[in-house]
Amino acid sequence: MTIDELRQRIDQLDEKLVELLNERAHCALEIGKLKKTLGLEVYQPEREAEVLHHVRSHGRETESPLEGDAIVRVFERIIDEARRIERATAHKPAGNGEDR
Numbered sequence: 001m002t003i004d005e006l007r008q009r010i011d012q013l014d015e016k017l018v019e020l021l022n023e024r025a026h027c028a029l030e031i032g033k034l035k036k037t038l039g040l041e042v043y044q045p046e047r048e049a050e051v052l053h054h055v056r057s058h059g060r061e062t063e064s065p066l067e068g069d070a071i072v073r074v075f076e077r078i079i080d081e082a083r084r085i086e087r088a089t090a091h092k093p094a095g096n097g098e099d100r
Contacts (some may be wrong), residue, residue: 032090
């Protein structure tokens with residue numbers, strides 16, 4: 001493959017990643033709503049540790065060229081953003097769904 005073809009493939013993969021991250025963010029929104037309803041804390045370090053362990057293991061299983069620490073760093077950032085979304089949802093006042 002040429003460099004241009006590889007870059008085009010990366011662009012396509014980036015689009016898929018954005019779609020998957022959007023889907024994950026929608027799940028975080030729903031989790032934030034549930035946590036609010038159930039009176040749970042947004043920050044749950046045990047769950048975050050499980051997620052990081054899972055992605056590190058999956059990286060090893062799939063023989064990723066990214067080392068475990070690299071995958072963990074990427075997912076730490078993803079989790080940070082998901083937690084931000086959950087907090088925003090959990091602190092949003094109940095109402096008719098309209099922004100004020």
